[in-house]
Amino acid sequence: MDISRVFQDFRSKLNEEVMSKLESWLDTLISMLPEMVVALFVLLLFFGIGKLVRKAVHKLLSRATMNKTVIDLLETVAGIMIVGLGIFIALGVLNLDGAVTSLLAGAGIVGLALGFAFQDIASNFISGIILTIRHPFGIGDIIETKDIYGTVRKLNLRNTILETPQGQIVYIPNKIVFENPLTNYTSEGxxxxxxxxxxxxxxxxxxxxxxxxxxxxxxxxxxxxxxxxxxxxxxxxxxxxxxxxxxxxxxxxxxxxxxxxxxxxxxxxxxxxHDIMIPFPIRTLDFGIRGGEKLDAMLRGRGKEREPNGETG
Missing domain, CATH: 3.30.70.100 (Alpha-Beta Plaits)
Structure with missing residues (x-):
């Protein structure tokens, strides 16, 4: 058996298959070229819409709150949501519906798992956003909530930070501030x-x-x-x-x-x-077993009970 001839035949068949596969891919690429152009246009369009939405959200939130952290966060989240929607639409244009379904299912499972794992963190996060938007108090206001009284020093996405009149710093989870009665002593001046x-x-x-x-x-x-x-x-x-x-x-x-x-x-x-008296508290002391007996009377009674030699009878 001529080994060199066998090798040449194998290489020839491999080249034919590779070329056939490349030609198939090229044909597919050419046939999908209009969809790819449309998908690319969709992505660029949604990127542009995302920027406009971020600017609009920033402008709207700037009127409701001065908390830059919350403004930047919500602005970014809005932009990501718009771009994510554009990606799903672009995959749909490319007939990759299976990939879209898998991504949505995976995102749902991951979101559910994270929701259970970080329930308290998410609750404080959402409460912080609501407090920032509703703005029941601001930095420097004196408030009381959950029997804690102090001056607001900072509000972040997890805690409301108060300084008590004694100078201690107290970190209160935003969920507690949001769910409990709150008194703002400085809102009315x-x-x-x-x-x-x-x-x-x-x-x-x-x-x-x-x-x-x-x-x-x-x-x-x-x-x-x-x-x-x-x-x-x-x-x-x-x-x-x-x-x-x-x-x-x-x-x-x-x-x-x-x-x-x-x-x-x-x-x-x-x-x-003007000779108006603020009186001291008055206390009346009752002596004896039954009460209502003065001290000197009680002492006299005890003296009569003693024996002549000084011992009690």
Missing amino acids: QRRIDLACGISYGDDLQKARSLAIEAIEELEGYNSDRDILFFYEEFGGSSINFKVCFWVNFRTNPDFLDMRSEAIMAINDKFNE
Whole structure:
């Protein structure tokens, strides 16, 4: 057997098959050339639409929030969605429906798995976006949520970061902020001070009321556009208790704390000046097993129980 001849025959057949396959591919390429041109045009078109959509989303979100991180993220997501839609349409034009179906099925499975694995992260992420768009508070606002009170220092896509009046930094997941009641103390620029106090039962109630209101009116910094409220609340154990309420302009905690301190000193000085007593708490001590017995009587009773030699009987 001539080995060289066998090798030549094999190479000839291989060349024929390769050339046949290349010719087949070339014919397919030529036949699909119009679809490829259309698919390429679709991709370029959707890339252009994606840029326009990103600009529109950026402009729209810039009016709703100043959080650049959220704006950039949503802008990118919108652009990717438009380009992804263009890719699916281009594959459909090329009659690659099977590839499109496989991609969609794979994306659905991956999305479902990631949804279960990162449920909390996704929840905080979406809550952060909603908080940013709704804008119930801004950087520097003083808020309270879930019994946590402080100044907003930062809002990212996972946490709302507060600084407490004591200087601690607290990271609150956005989901908690979104799902729980939230109080924004600075949104209106004003805050009411409710000051509780009491006077003795022997003092003139009308006079005490007038003096308390007068003391607040003499303060510099209270909001004179709103009425000062005064209410007697209860008959206490050693005093008749009242509450005086007034408004102050509020942007930072010292605006509230300083005015409350000044009001306490002003009312105390005004009452002292006009001989109005803020009584100390009074406690009555009962001695003896049954109560209602004075200390000296109890001691005398115990003395009678002792024996002459000093021992108890």
